[in-house]
Amino acid sequence: MAMNKDRLEYFKQYLTNQRDTLVSEAMKTVEDMSDEEETFPDPTDRASLESDRNFLLRIRDRERKLIVKINEALARIEDGTFGICEMCGEDISEERLKARPVTTLCIDCKTEEEEKEKIGS
Numbered sequence: 001m002a003m004n005k006d007r008l009e010y011f012k013q014y015l016t017n018q019r020d021t022l023v024s025e026a027m028k029t030v031e032d033m034s035d036e037e038e039t040f041p042d043p044t045d046r047a048s049l050e051s052d053r054n055f056l057l058r059i060r061d062r063e064r065k066l067i068v069k070i071n072e073a074l075a076r077i078e079d080g081t082f083g084i085c086e087m088c089g090e091d092i093s094e095e096r097l098k099a100r101p102v103t104t105l106c107i108d109c110k111t112e113e114e115e116k117e118k119i120g121s
C-alpha cells in the first residue's frame with residue numbers, strides 16, 4: 001500500500017534536514033582540521049593531532065554512511081518504495097519509520113535478521 005502524499009512529504013523534509021545538518025557538521029570538522037594543522041607545526045603536537053585526526057575521520061566515516069542511507073531513503077521516496085519492507089514487501093509501521101526513517105526492514109524482518117547475526121557470531 002502506498003503511503004499518502006503528506007506523510008511522504010513529512011519524511012522527505014525530515015530526511016533532507018537531517019542530511020543538511022550532517023553535511024554542515026562534516027564540513028565544519030574538515031575546517032577545524034585544517035585550522036589545527038596551521039596552528040600546531042611542532043612535531044610533538046603534530047603527533048597528537050594525528051591521533052585526533054583518526055578519531056575525526058572515524059566520525060566522518062559514520063556520518064558519510066548515514067548520509068548515503070539518507071540519500072537512499074530519499075530515492076525510495078521518489079520511486080515510491082519508501083516505507084515498504086525490502087524483505088517481505090509489507091508496510092513498515094509508521095512508528096518505526098519515525099524512529100528510524102532510513103530503515104529498509106519492517107520490525108519482524110529486522111528482528112529475524114538480528115537473530116541470524118547472533119547465531120552467526
Ligand SMILES: [Zn+2]
Pocket residue numbers: 085086087088089090105106107108109110
Ligand atoms: Zn518485513
